[in-house]
Ligand code: SF4
């Protein structure tokens with residue numbers, strides 16, 4: 001981890017204590033997780049107690065304290081997707097990646113999560129990869145979508 | 151400070167501005183039960199065991215006595231059927247988490263709470279926040295904090311800070327209404343003993359002892 005880069009992110013937000021969450025979000029989106037050294041650095045620069053940072057970092061689901069894969073796969077398990085076969089989509093993703101929801105593969109390529117609604121029920125079943133929605137997805141298409149990720 | 155007249159359990163009370171109902175009641179010898187309240191700490195209003203009934207312009211409502219400020223001509227009832235029922239359920243819920251808490255047992259007796267009403271979730275902590283707030287507000291060390299969310303929320307000692315500060319302090323222990331705090335500390339202590347004391351890398355492997 002490049003501590004200089006962390007400093008840049010902190011400075012971009014003027015080392016403002018009130019920008020704490022925004023800083024954490026930036027670090028998260030760049031590293032796909034919040035490394036301990038980064039949190040220590042933020043605590044030191046912003047003069048906020050580490051306990052408060054941990055409190056926030058464990059409270060919001062957007063943050064992760066363990067390394068995540070380069071590609072984040074979300075499978076919607078909401079009611080609408082569920083009745084349209086979300087479970088089969090999830091099974092196909094698990095087969096293709098070899099990981100279960102909440103896990104990350106050993107190459108740090110994929111992380112898999114289930115979500116309860118992506119807000120586009122008409123497109124169900126929906127899978128989201130790195131923020132891009134794949135609607136009406138069939139289990140047979142999953143492997144090719146994931147193979148396109150490097 | 152201006153004087154405020156109000157009525158608590160039928161008694162006329164003269165209070166000063168900024169006092170809470172718990173303070174005002176105390177000044178005339180009426181005790182409102184509290185769990186998360188501490189004189190030296192900022193008002194928190196987390197546990198709701200101090201719930202009382204107040205009448206505002208004839209309308210009764212339930213409020214938390216430890217944070218509700220005194221108001222002119224307020225009518226307060228610290229015990230009523232409604233209040234007792236709220237406290238009873240709260241105690242029952244908290245007992246599901248901390249069945250051995252002495253303070254909760256006393257309250258259970260008082261309000262007829264059934265300790266077995268809810269399935270047991272022995273997390274032992276009732277999230278009163280006393281330890282966390284005491285460490286932050288009074289000691290200004292932030293050695294212990296809350297982590298995680300919802301029903302998984304729990305207290306955690308941060309080894310980096312706790313390793314330096316807690317051993318000589320431990321002032322939060324007696325504040326805890328349950329046994330959760332001490333248990334968490336004992337756990338953390340085992341994790342934060344410095345490597346040189348534990349020998350080599352700090353784990354129990356036989357590889358590199360000092
Ligand atoms: S450990 Fe004890 S003092 Fe700390 S929040 Fe939990 S119940 Fe309250």
Ligand code: FES
Nearest residue numbers: 195197198200216
């Ligand atoms: S004592 Fe009032 S909410 Fe806990």
